[in-house]
Amino acid sequence: MLRAPTRLHRGPSRLFGPHVIPAAALAVALLSSLSGCSLLEREDSVVSALSSYFGTKTRYEDANPGLLPDPEAPRRDPELLEDTCTPVQLVALIRHGTRYPTAKQIRKLRQLHDLLQTRRPGEHRPAAADGRNLGAALADWPLWYADWMDGQLVEKGRQDMRQLALRLASLFPALFSRENYGRLRLITSSKHRCVDSGAAFLQGLWQHYHPGLPPPDVADMECGPPRINDKLMRFFDHCEKFLTEVEKNATALYHVEAFKTGPEMQKILNKVAATLQVPVNNLNADLIQVAFFTCSFDLAIKGIKSPWCDVFDIDDAKVLEYLNDLKQYWKRGYGYTINSRSSCTLFQEIFQHMDKAVEQKQRSQPVSSPVILQFGHAETLLPLLSLMGYFKDKEPLTAFNYKEQMHRKFRSGHIVPYASNLIFVLYHCKNAKNTKEEFQVQMLLNEKVLPLAHSQETVSLYEDLKNHYKDILQSCHTTEECESPKVNNTSDEL
Numbered sequence: 001m002l003r004a005p006t007r008l009h010r011g012p013s014r015l016f017g018p019h020v021i022p023a024a025a026l027a028v029a030l031l032s033s034l035s036g037c038s039l040l041e042r043e044d045s046v047v048s049a050l051s052s053y054f055g056t057k058t059r060y061e062d063a064n065p066g067l068l069p070d071p072e073a074p075r076r077d078p079e080l081l082e083d084t085c086t087p088v089q090l091v092a093l094i095r096h097g098t099r100y101p102t103a104k105q106i107r108k109l110r111q112l113h114d115l116l117q118t119r120r121p122g123e124h125r126p127a128a129a130d131g132r133n134l135g136a137a138l139a140d141w142p143l144w145y146a147d148w149m150d151g152q153l154v155e156k157g158r159q160d161m162r163q164l165a166l167r168l169a170s171l172f173p174a175l176f177s178r179e180n181y182g183r184l185r186l187i188t189s190s191k192h193r194c195v196d197s198g199a200a201f202l203q204g205l206w207q208h209y210h211p212g213l214p215p216p217d218v219a220d221m222e223c224g225p226p227r228i229n230d231k232l233m234r235f236f237d238h239c240e241k242f243l244t245e246v247e248k249n250a251t252a253l254y255h256v257e258a259f260k261t262g263p264e265m266q267k268i269l270n271k272v273a274a275t276l277q278v279p280v281n282n283l284n285a286d287l288i289q290v291a292f293f294t295c296s297f298d299l300a301i302k303g304i305k306s307p308w309c310d311v312f313d314i315d316d317a318k319v320l321e322y323l324n325d326l327k328q329y330w331k332r333g334y335g336y337t338i339n340s341r342s343s344c345t346l347f348q349e350i351f352q353h354m355d356k357a358v359e360q361k362q363r364s365q366p367v368s369s370p371v372i373l374q375f376g377h378a379e380t381l382l383p384l385l386s387l388m389g390y391f392k393d394k395e396p397l398t399a400f401n402y403k404e405q406m407h408r409k410f411r412s413g414h415i416v417p418y419a420s421n422l423i424f425v426l427y428h429c430k431n432a433k434n435t436k437e438e439f440q441v442q443m444l445l446n447e448k449v450l451p452l453a454h455s456q457e458t459v460s461l462y463e464d465l466k467n468h469y470k471d472i473l474q475s476c477h478t479t480e481e482c483e484s485p486k487v488n489n490t491s492d493e494l
């Protein structure tokens with residue numbers, strides 16, 4: 001039996017006593033570690049104004065500004081159930097923490113940097129309209145990204161995970177109890193950034209139980225290291241139909257390509273070409289996007305304001321955010337049915353975990369897996385949220401309705417920033433007279449209660465939730481959904 005307290009932890013935590021490092025001290029340490037950089041500027045209002053438009057490269061704390069003062073203090077959503085209900089199981093899907101740019105992004109950035117370098121020698125251009133020669137400043141700005149970094153988790157990303165672990169452990173003390181530690185189940189995508197995120201999360205939990213003690217190697221922890229399962233966490237790589245119809249299909253992202261050459265982007269291209277004093281023909285939407293991402297990477301990874309941020313204003317940022325969202329929409333969201341249908345197995349497994357916990361609880365057995373932590377990607381979370389009906393706009397996002405979509409629901413920076421997390425909490429509840437037991441479920445997205453897509457209720461009876469999603473639970477079979485019509489090689493077309 002679980003001897004779990006029924007009340008959830010409330011108020012300021014006593015758990016983070018002596019090892020709390022004030023944010024200011026952290027900032028000083030970070031800045032002094034970077035003092036080699038002559039152009040270093042502290043994060044300022046330009047970058048904080050842009051930072052909510054970074055799409056999938058948004059920092060978790062920019063999607064959750066409440067965390068900024070104290071990232072280790074648990075955020076207790078007032079809608080969370082308590083008193084009459086005991087949490088019995090938690091299944092979390094967690095996107096990896098802050099990461100380096102990918103090799104592809106670094107290549108484009110180098111291309112842009114080279115463009116600025118070749119522009120300079122012998123030219124004495126007038127300063128930019130606002131008095132600064134931004135092109136020169138950018139050519140001097142050290143390109144500190146190297147190929148080996150290729151999408152790996154950065155130290156800030158490990159911190160994202162440790163802090164998330166600390167907050168969740170304080171929020172659900174009964175589930176993350178010391179005695180449950182050995183029963184934690186961790187599953188991860190094979191990508192380094194996800195494996196490392198799982199390990200960092202475990203280190204955060206270690207810190208929770210043993211403040212001040214250095215954590216052991218993950219392999220030596222009671223629950224063992226995260227287990228790799230790409231069929232589950234990278235289902236999109238294993239779905240033939242998705243690969244042929246979307247991933248490898250040159251026309252599937254038509255709206256993304258059309259937007260890149262549309263009037264909104266063209267305006268930015270002209271403006272940036274003038275600011276940097278390079279021919280507009282040498283620039284394209286991809287290079288502009290990578291310049292914008294560099295502003296986001298320098299902020300997220302180093303906590304500094306890159307001069308690249310000065311190239312863009314809020315209106316540009318909104319357009320570039322839309323470009324990012326368009327891609328996510330057509331590749332991971334509602335753009336094509338297969339995007340979300342390819343996540344059916346992941347969805348079903350979550351319910352299988354909860355089914356099992358319900359069964360064990362009904363038999364008064366201990367729940368064998370009270371906490372299941374699954375580490376994946378934005379590309380893991382978005383299809384699943386789409387499958388469940390979340391963030392669906394009335395009209396599709398297209399290359400031609402940027403203005404109409406200004407207030408869209410599908411904003412990836414709000415949904416899947418770094419370290420974003422979708423959590424299912426299964427509760428065992430007794431009514432006041434103790435006559436009836438029932439199981440309820442709440443979902444949390446980025447630690448805020450996510451109302452049910454169909455009813456807007458903040459909690460659901462487990463049976464009702466299963467009933468609502470019964471079509472997916474019963475009739476969506478990934479093997480069938482993902483079967484590509486092209487697999488039939490014997491067709492007479494050949």
Ligand SMILES: *[C@@H]1O[C@H](CO)[C@@H](O)[C@H](O)[C@H]1NC(C)=O
Pocket residue numbers: 244245246249250251252
């Ligand atoms: C590629 O995408 C387009 C647009 O959705 C679609 O019409 C076409 O059938 C797709 N091609 C393949 C090979 O699936």
Ligand SMILES: *[C@@H]1O[C@H](CO)[C@@H](O)[C@H](O)[C@H]1NC(C)=O
Pocket residue numbers: 488489490491492
């Ligand atoms: C493949 O296509 C041929 C001809 O259209 C058809 O007779 C056969 O049943 C198909 N096989 C499968 C496995 O679908």
